[in-house]
Amino acid sequence: MLKSATPKSLRWQRAKQSLLARQTDIFLSAARLMGYLWWDGTIARRFPQHRNRRAQWLVGTLLDLGPTFIKIGQALSTRGDLLPPEYIQALGQLQDRVPPFAADDAIATIEAELGGSLYTLYGDFDPVPIAAASLGQVHKAQLHTGEEVVIKVQRPGLETLFDLDFRVLRRLLRFCQRYLPMTREYDLDAIYEEFAQVLYQEIDYVQEAINADRFRHNFRDHARIVAPKVYPKYTTKKVLTMDYVPGIKINDRQSLEAIGINVKEVNQLGICSYLKQLLQDGFFQADPHPGNMAVSPDGCLIFYDFGMMAEVKSIDKDQMVRTFFAVLRKDTDQVIHTLTTMGLLEPVADMMPIRRVMGFVLERFTEKPIALQEFSQVKQEVSALFAQQPFRLPAKMTFILKALTTLDGVARDLDPQYSLMESAKPFVKSITVAKGQGSGLGELTKQAREYITYRLRQPNATERLIQRLEERLEQGELELQARSLETDRAIQSINLALKSLIYACLTGFSLLSGAVLLVGSYKLWAFAAFGLAGLGTLFLIRSLITLAIRERVSRLVR
Numbered sequence: 001m002l003k004s005a006t007p008k009s010l011r012w013q014r015a016k017q018s019l020l021a022r023q024t025d026i027f028l029s030a031a032r033l034m035g036y037l038w039w040d041g042t043i044a045r046r047f048p049q050h051r052n053r054r055a056q057w058l059v060g061t062l063l064d065l066g067p068t069f070i071k072i073g074q075a076l077s078t079r080g081d082l083l084p085p086e087y088i089q090a091l092g093q094l095q096d097r098v099p100p101f102a103a104d105d106a107i108a109t110i111e112a113e114l115g116g117s118l119y120t121l122y123g124d125f126d127p128v129p130i131a132a133a134s135l136g137q138v139h140k141a142q143l144h145t146g147e148e149v150v151i152k153v154q155r156p157g158l159e160t161l162f163d164l165d166f167r168v169l170r171r172l173l174r175f176c177q178r179y180l181p182m183t184r185e186y187d188l189d190a191i192y193e194e195f196a197q198v199l200y201q202e203i204d205y206v207q208e209a210i211n212a213d214r215f216r217h218n219f220r221d222h223a224r225i226v227a228p229k230v231y232p233k234y235t236t237k238k239v240l241t242m243d244y245v246p247g248i249k250i251n252d253r254q255s256l257e258a259i260g261i262n263v264k265e266v267n268q269l270g271i272c273s274y275l276k277q278l279l280q281d282g283f284f285q286a287d288p289h290p291g292n293m294a295v296s297p298d299g300c301l302i303f304y305d306f307g308m309m310a311e312v313k314s315i316d317k318d319q320m321v322r323t324f325f326a327v328l329r330k331d332t333d334q335v336i337h338t339l340t341t342m343g344l345l346e347p348v349a350d351m352m353p354i355r356r357v358m359g360f361v362l363e364r365f366t367e368k369p370i371a372l373q374e375f376s377q378v379k380q381e382v383s384a385l386f387a388q389q390p391f392r393l394p395a396k397m398t399f400i401l402k403a404l405t406t407l408d409g410v411a412r413d414l415d416p417q418y419s420l421m422e423s424a425k426p427f428v429k430s431i432t433v434a435k436g437q438g439s440g441l442g443e444l445t446k447q448a449r450e451y452i453t454y455r456l457r458q459p460n461a462t463e464r465l466i467q468r469l470e471e472r473l474e475q476g477e478l479e480l481q482a483r484s485l486e487t488d489r490a491i492q493s494i495n496l497a498l499k500s501l502i503y504a505c506l507t508g509f510s511l512l513s514g515a516v517l518l519v520g521s522y523k524l525w526a527f528a529a530f531g532l533a534g535l536g537t538l539f540l541i542r543s544l545i546t547l548a549i550r551e552r553v554s555r556l557v558r
């Protein structure tokens, strides 16, 4: 029997899990996290080192709680809008820190699932896994027919643990909805349902095999995109056997450059393959993190993981060409129209916030890399979008956004200056020169002509400035303050006249009081009142003189 080092036991790896013990663990961790987030957001706001420590605590806790929570952490690692940057950075490491499980357990699963002893099934098997992920681990092996393969084996007891965790999470959700009013802002039920659906789909390797076949079929004419071939005879719900296709991790820029791979080309390949998946096939890999993509020594892009796929309505080539040129022209309405056709946006009564966010994205991000922090500038619009009832960002759109932001991170690791439009060009070229129905050539000619006219009609710098000001006024970013010199002068004169009136009243009242006090033999008080009257007279004279001078000057100016 093969032996391997048994890794340190974590809480979720206990042989028997009771609902109560699991619930206590999860509730306590959730309470601590909320406390920490509150503390970091208020009292320790100016101490990033505290947040760093807490972020490390969170990573440790998620690892300790096991696969369900590691997956939640991975999903959260792209939500810079929800968590502080220190947490985001720490959660990014979750991918590489999942401990492997014992080879004996992997072998037991393979034998139970495929119904035979290991060496009747495979010619060779390496007990040391080449990778360990949250849901399974990957062993290299060889079929009796000689093919080099990898076997992805699911972690033992994963489905039972998922069932338990999702029951506890449902209870946690009810608790939050009942006792924490601020959590009612989020549609927690929808998030829960979506998450459960995605995770259960991910632990079904038969489904993953079907996805992999479909993906391979879609890229059958693209020699530089590789998806390993699956062996259905050696595949079940918990065991997946596929061709061994080694490669260099896509974000390992140094190793790629060392063997002479052009990272710009890799970016182009990645972005074009995603555009094809999204627009042409309507079937895309929703989790493009660096562990799921690699580059072969001859520069091909390898996709490994087909557990998390999403479907969208594909669009025809004419519409694709139209949309591409609309992006170049920064034509917000056309782009919104395409997204609505694809079911990625739902039309609402007030489309202004959507238009503004889209305008912002087209203006800033088409020519240069996306900087997520720039989104803070349109945060108001984004929250306005969510506040709009019944506005809802369709779940698929959140998938796409997650996929695109992850892909963008990978692309930027490779080439910090990459340009989305530049990298997309080969894809646009490929759809326009493709033969067959709706080849897009006619549309391309029409769009290109319109684009040239658009470029020629581009306003000069001053016109652009005026246009921008107009837009900002329309969108309420600027308020117009009209001030006239004439009005200003009139207001100042009225002010002075009012002051004079007040001084006159004060003088009169003081004189009168002085006289009364004098008659009543309050000499001292009477002098004080006369003094006040004198002072009032001085001020009165001064403001009357100023008023007269102002009058003169304005008459002269006029």
Ligand SMILES: Nc1ncnc2c1ncn2[C@@H]1O[C@H](COP(=O)(O)OP(=O)(O)OP(=O)(O)O)[C@@H](O)[C@H]1O
Pocket (backbone or CB within 6 Å): 130, 131, 132, 133, 134, 135, 136, 137, 138, 150, 152, 228, 242, 243, 244, 245, 246, 247, 291, 292, 293, 304, 305, 306, 307
């Ligand atoms: N066919 C293959 N050939 C060579 N290496 C592979 C193959 N499939 C997977 N690997 C290696 O195993 C690693 C994990 O694979 P994969 O992403 O499919 O596992 P996973 O359990 O679905 O992980 P996660 O869901 O966390 O992304 C990959 O990063 C890659 O290094």
